Amino acid sequence: MSTRLHVDVAVIGGGLVGSSAALALSQMGMSVALLDRRYCGAQASGVNYGGVRRQGRPPEQLPLSQRAHAVWPRLKALIGIDGEFLRSGHLKLAMSEADMASLEAYAAKVADCGLDLELLGHNELHRRFPWLGDAVGGSFCAGDGHANPRLVATGFAAAARRAGVHVLENTPVTGVARNGAGFALEAGEGLKLTAGTVINSAGAWADRFAAEFGEPVPLRRIYPSMVVTEPLEPVLTVNIGMEGGGIYARQVERGNCIVGGERAEALTDADFSRPRSDGALAIMSRAAALFPGLAKAQAIRFWSGTEAEMPDRNPVIGPSLTTPGLIHAFGFSGAGFQIAPGVGEVLAELVRDGRTTTPIEAFSIARFVAGTATDRTTLGSGAGKEQEPQRRGA
Amino acid sequence: MSRPQPLVVGAGPAGVRAAETLVKAGLRPLVVDEAPACGGQIYRRPLVKDERDARALYGSEAGKAQRLHGAFAALAGRIEHWPRALVWNLRDGRADIAVAGESRAVAYDGLILATGASDRVLPVPGWTLPGVFTLGGAQVALKAQGCAIGQRVVFAGSGPLLYLVAWQYMKAGVKVVAVLDAAPLAAKRHLLRGLALAPDIVLRGMRFAAELRLNGVMLRHGICDLAFEGEGRVAGVRWREGRRERHLFCDGAGYGLSLRSETQLADLAGCAFAFNQRDRAFLPQRDPSGRTSVRGVYIAGDGAGIAGADAAELAGERAALALLEDRGLPHAPERAADLERKLARIGRFRDVLEAAFPFPAQWAARVKDETVVCRCEEVSAGALRNAVRDFSLDEINRLKAVSRIGMGRCQGRFCGAAAAELLAVETGRGVEAVGRLRSQPPVKPVPLTLMPREAAE
Numbered sequence: 034m035s036t037r038l039h040v041d042v043a044v045i046g047g048g049l050v051g052s053s054a055a056l057a058l059s060q061m062g063m064s065v066a067l068l069d070r071r072y073c074g075a076q077a078s079g080v081n082y083g084g085v086r087r088q089g090r091p092p093e094q095l096p097l098s099q100r101a102h103a104v105w106p107r108l109k110a111l112i113g114i115d116g117e118f119l120r121s122g123h124l125k126l127a128m129s130e131a132d133m134a135s136l137e138a139y140a141a142k143v144a145d146c147g148l149d150l151e152l153l154g155h156n157e158l159h160r161r162f163p164w165l166g167d168a169v170g171g172s173f174c175a176g177d178g179h180a181n182p183r184l185v186a187t188g189f190a191a192a193a194r195r196a197g198v199h200v201l202e203n204t205p206v207t208g209v210a211r212n213g214a215g216f217a218l219e220a221g222e223g224l225k226l227t228a229g230t231v232i233n234s235a236g237a238w239a240d241r242f243a244a245e246f247g248e249p250v251p252l253r254r255i256y257p258s259m260v261v262t263e264p265l266e267p268v269l270t271v272n273i274g275m276e277g278g279g280i281y282a283r284q285v286e287r288g289n290c291i292v293g294g295e296r297a298e299a300l301t302d303a304d305f306s307r308p309r310s311d312g313a314l315a316i317m318s319r320a321a322a323l324f325p326g327l328a329k330a331q332a333i334r335f336w337s338g339t340e341a342e343m344p345d346r347n348p349v350i351g352p353s354l355t356t357p358g359l360i361h362a363f364g365f366s367g368a369g370f371q372i373a374p375g376v377g378e379v380l381a382e383l384v385r386d387g388r389t390t391t392p393i394e395a396f397s398i399a400r401f402v403a404g405t406a407t408d409r410t411t412l413g414s415g416a417g418k419e420q421e422p423q424r425r426g427a
Numbered sequence: 428m429s430r431p432q433p434l435v436v437g438a439g440p441a442g443v444r445a446a447e448t449l450v451k452a453g454l455r456p457l458v459v460d461e462a463p464a465c466g467g468q469i470y471r472r473p474l475v476k477d478e479r480d481a482r483a484l485y486g487s488e489a490g491k492a493q494r495l496h497g498a499f500a501a502l503a504g505r506i507e508h509w510p511r512a513l514v515w516n517l518r519d520g521r522a523d524i525a526v527a528g529e530s531r532a533v534a535y536d537g538l539i540l541a542t543g544a545s546d547r548v549l550p551v552p553g554w555t556l557p558g559v560f561t562l563g564g565a566q567v568a569l570k571a572q573g574c575a576i577g578q579r580v581v582f583a584g585s586g587p588l589l590y591l592v593a594w595q596y597m598k599a600g601v602k603v604v605a606v607l608d609a610a611p612l613a614a615k616r617h618l619l620r621g622l623a624l625a626p627d628i629v630l631r632g633m634r635f636a637a638e639l640r641l642n643g644v645m646l647r648h649g650i651c652d653l654a655f656e657g658e659g660r661v662a663g664v665r666w667r668e669g670r671r672e673r674h675l676f677c678d679g680a681g682y683g684l685s686l687r688s689e690t691q692l693a694d695l696a697g698c699a700f701a702f703n704q705r706d707r708a709f710l711p712q713r714d715p716s717g718r719t720s721v722r723g724v725y726i727a728g729d730g731a732g733i734a735g736a737d738a739a740e741l742a743g744e745r746a747a748l749a750l751l752e753d754r755g756l757p758h759a760p761e762r763a764a765d766l767e768r769k770l771a772r773i774g775r776f777r778d779v780l781e782a783a784f785p786f787p788a789q790w791a792a793r794v795k796d797e798t799v800v801c802r803c804e805e806v807s808a809g810a811l812r813n814a815v816r817d818f819s820l821d822e823i824n825r826l827k828a829v830s831r832i833g834m835g836r837c838q839g840r841f842c843g844a845a846a847a848e849l850l851a852v853e854t855g856r857g858v859e860a861v862g863r864l865r866s867q868p869p870v871k872p873v874p875l876t877l878m879p880r881e882a883a884e
Binding site: 072074075079184187190200261263287300301307308309313314315317318320321328329330332334335 | 516518521523530532695697804817818819822824825828829831834835836838865867868869872873874875876877878879
């Protein structure tokens with residue numbers, strides 16, 4: 034079976050970044066093909082923790098994060114579902130005085146970025162959140178929240194399909210090359226595609242495409258590890274993180290609590306992964322200690338999935354340095370969920386205008402190209418801290 | 428010397444015979460079972476001893492039950508037996524076992540999965556009403572707890588268990604109002620073919636039906652549009668025969684459509700699966716010896732295809748012989764060949780039973796939108812159908828991700844088959860085309876406070 038298709042833009046990878054870019058491009062009047070090797074929204078976009086969180090991000094991510102922040106409450110209008118988005122607030126806990134000092138330093142650093150962080154001492158913390166166990170203090174971001182990761186990317190892909198995007202699932206891209214003014218792609222069983230522009234939003238599989246255009250990147254796969262409780266009466270009223278690692282937790286409207294932390298490991302087929310038993314047990318006992326209200330709860334389900342991580346934990350976003358018409362957007366390092374809808378808009382702008390109103394220089398692939406490394410200290414990536422998933426000693 | 432011992436999961440007919448065979452060869456397996464005592468579902472023991480003897484509990488199968496219980500008792504001291512214990516995860520030769528509030532990580536060398544089966548259902552209106560039990564659940568109530576599910580009881584669905592449970596209730600002195608069989612009476616002609624293969628079983632089934640009829644139990648065939656009714660608990664049952672609507676009052680109901688294999692642990696162990704047309708399910712692949720695609724992992728009994736308790740005993744012994752052979756120990760090849768012949772014969776009889784008690788796949792298209800499919804997560808058929816359409820889904824794990832079907836306490840064990848059937852209808856394909864739910868630990872709920880402990884095994 035051989036099919037030919039010409040589009041303005043071919044998007045490789047139907048995660049939240051690719052799906053939201055495809056929808057935005059389509060709304061700008063461009064013809065788009067969205068290709069996924071399996072199912073849209075089934076990898077990192079669908080298996081992450083679901084935190085919709087600006088707090089804790091390095092300053093260079095905040096303009097993009099603020100842009101995405103404006104998208105989340107508009108999901109219903111944009112894609113027809115609200116994605117179970119709850120603006121619950123995000124509370125980052127300090128378990129020691131040193132952690133509290135670090136939260137204070139972060140709050141000072143991002144004071145002008147519009148996060149409206151509220152620092153809470155021990156007594157105020159426990160007055161406001163009496164269901165919490167031991168913690169020294171915390172930093173609260175009222176505008177942050179959480180959503181259902183399984184719905185949002187899938188919802189963007191479905192909306193893109195309704196908007197006329199060729200959504201091609203189970204269609205792995207087997208070849209992509211420059212072809213005159215554009216690109217020629219081979220995908221699935223006998224699909225031949227030509228496109229003026231290609232977006233590489235292939236997540237944990239994106240390094241392959243970058244390398245094909247002479248831009249190898251040090252991407253590695255990470256696997257989140259989540260535990261879900263049975264549905265409970267409301268216990269956790271906010272999305273919880275922890276300075277310096279540990280666990281993170283939220284409770285969905287239906288009542289299930291989701292607690293993440295640690296890492297899962299890949300199965301023999303490295304596209305699939307499963308939480309480690311010891312890791313899951315560690316998450317469970319920490320959750321039971323931190324949230325006394327969960328002490329009698331049952332864990333009913335674990336999950337994991339595949340995410341892509343860059344060494345500095347910042348994503349790669351922006352035009353290829355080797356190939357005109359190719360744009361990268363991958364490597365969100367376990368912290369892509371909140372900003373992805375903003376990235377989709379930015380990518381669409383890049384395609385249409387050749388530039389974007391949101392600063393993304395810090396995310397250029399240039400930083401991984403020998404000889405062109407940018408000065409990371411001036412970018413102030415804050416790598417190693419304050420990322421999501423937050424974990425100890427990673 | 429320090430080579431770890433085999434692990435047998437399940438102490439029903441398959442697990443007991445597997446353990447017995449391993450012990451005879453000088454091994455000392457660890458047998459883990461969720462129940463407080465051996466027997467599995469079919470030969471389950473009363474929780475509290477009562478005045479009922481084996482004959483009262485197990486009827487015509489009393490001899491087999493007593494022999495199995497006796498065989499297991501005789502292994503005392505020569506096996507490790509952890510009752511009330513749940514294998515909640517398996518990975519790379521290690522099992523995580525929840526027992527007595529702690530999680531023990533056990534290394535094993537050789538794994539025999541004898542995980543058995545549970546009831547298969549398709550949702551019908553009122554199936555989640557208090558007082559409506561699965562057929563297996565109704566049987567457990569009687570056997571293990573010595574209580575009936577009601578005083579005027581209706582049994583409905585399909586499968587040999589339908590008549591067996593109804594007969595057991597009648598014998599226990601409960602008023603059985605009706606047996607409503609989804610299969611048309613004509614399907615029972617297939618049993619004549621079964622006479623040659625398993626005359627005792629066919630004749631026993633005929634005797635059950637005859638005695639039920641003799642005692643005034645209404646037997647109906649080819650029923651459809653089954654619905655349980657009641658406010659707060661079941662008070663009646665409604666169904667259709669051809670164009671005729673029928674109704675009966677009842678205060679308890681048993682419902683089921685044969686059984687489904689418990690395959691989660693095989694999945695976690697990495698076993699390859701294939702679609703089985705007879706069971707309408709993806710099942711772990713096993714060869715006639717019980718070997719799976721994973722070296723050192725064996726499956727015996729209903730956990731890789733429904734064949735019943737007699738087959739489970741044979742398969743348990745056969746799988747243990749395969750383990751012994753793979754471990755370089757004496758493994759009785761003639762006995763093994765004999766077991767495989769007997770199992771093949773039962774397999775042929777299973778084809779007959781499936782023809783006589785066919786799964787009413789046509790019911791799936793008629794499940795009403797408001798009927799709950801997934802009772803754990805409260806997902807209705809309508810919500811499923813909307814998810815399929817709104818998100819253009821055609822695969823069961825994607826349907827799970829979007830709709831929460833199979834995400835609840837049961838992890839899809841009770842709703843998974845129904846969801847697959849609905850998805851198949853909705854996308855106009857066979858049920859084999861929609862895939863199977865991938866398993867994740869824990870296979871059943873475990874307490875958040877489960878404390879890890881390294882076991883010495």
